[in-house]
Amino acid sequence: MDSTTLADDGDAFTFCSTCAFSQACLSQGMDKSGLRDLHMLVEHVGPLHAGDHVFREGDPFEAIAAVRAGTVKTYSIDRDGREHVLGFHLPGEVIGLNAIAGDVYPCNAVALDTAMLCRFSFPKISVLATRVPRLQQTLFKLLSSDIGRASLLAGDWTADERMAAFLIGLSRRLSARGFSPDRFQLTMARTDIANYLRLAPETVSRVLKRFQDEDIIAVDRRELELLDRSRLEAIAGAILHT
């Protein structure tokens, strides 16, 4: 996957087909006035490079952002200096939703590779949402989904289950955006995966190796291929189908 490639450049009336807001814009006929207003408040950000921050913990909250290209990692550092990865955000996914409740961002967001974003002032998009019910509904659903996502990871699963669910999840999300579901890049370091899945980096390494030995996946550095999706889904089973 070439993460800098855009599936759609987006013009004034179709907008990005890869974007999380596309459902609000495309599928369900937002009127041209509403669509124009949504474009008015979009601010294109990037390209950011690996290591560049979108926002940092404690920054005043002003906007949410949709990833257009690349991967963004959200994370926080606890009192003891340990990093907790909250999520990896692929093209079409939205970051900053957990900041709405407060007046500052509760976490950091950093680009893992070359990334582009669409930035939406939250006060402005809120106002627009009162005029465009479909947009309001989309925002509600985006927020609600994130609750479910966070709850899933909170369960007490084994390292194998976590890793399998992580890989299947990545595959499905990439697939939904038009990328290959069976061959993709891990844009994040093993350490990031570990901090996301609450495992030690060594455990991540060992599980991946075992999966490879069992011909479930083929992994070379950060290149990954799913060889036996059904077995992987079986391992992840309890997590995916809760």
Add this chain to the structure above:
Amino acid sequence: MDSTTLADDGDAFTFCSTCAFSQACLSQGMDKSGLRDLHMLVEHVGPLHAGDHVFREGDPFEAIAAVRAGTVKTYSIDRDGREHVLGFHLPGEVIGLNAIAGDVYPCNAVALDTAMLCRFSFPKISVLATRVPRLQQTLFKLLSSDIGRASLLAGDWTADERMAAFLIGLSRRLSARGFSPDRFQLTMARTDIANYLRLAPETVSRVLKRFQDEDIIAVDRRELELLDRSRLEAIAGAILHT
């Protein structure tokens, strides 16, 4: 704490002061028309008794609900029959927010003791939210808070940290609703706490006993007293202040 006691009975123009929506109604001057409409769509539910379900996984999603009295547990059962407790909801807190993204409830909600609720049709409250920006904002913030809450539990904490954070969290939430922060009832079974914190029931038992032996808490069956809040906060530290 007598969980069946209402802090406020709520009349047409003040509504329940313990309610999560009170901020939208009271603090920031929703106009009387908006307030009247909000009351129009409220449906009082209950009293429910321990074991009664508010909704079940798979039920068609129609409404969110605010707990007015009592405690509600949300949980799901995974493929292997293990119960995962998503949360305990005290008076003034809202359940069903994680259902907005889908068309059915993704979890069960059951009363742990005698409980009363206010039920809000979601389609209707959405429409009202387009007319009352303050209500929309409240909904956004409620949703956003739940993301943060779920993410917290997802971290890899020790049993002591989890339990301490759980008790401090309960104490703070009860305190915010006008109940004693130092003496309260655990309305849920040890098993429920265990399933919530991802621990074995035996571990919950042992940690509570150790806390008691160290004079941090006094616990007798489901009656709990916090004897040394600062020490408890120190143990929970990394979780509470992330």
Add this chain to the structure above:
DNA sequence: CGAACACTTGACAGCCCTCAACGTGAGTGG
């Protein structure tokens, strides 16, 4: 009073973390 249930307590094992050393690539400068 008896049964079911919640909870406690103890012994043991297993998963995964910690610590440590080593291997491997990418980038750099000579």
Add this chain to the structure above:
DNA sequence: CCACTCACGTTGAGGGCTGTCAAGTGTTCG
């Protein structure tokens, strides 16, 4: 082109936290 460096990743040994299994205690309720 090669040596060097450094970050990242892998592999191995050992230990600790917590889950599992089992038995016992206490309480509620019919």
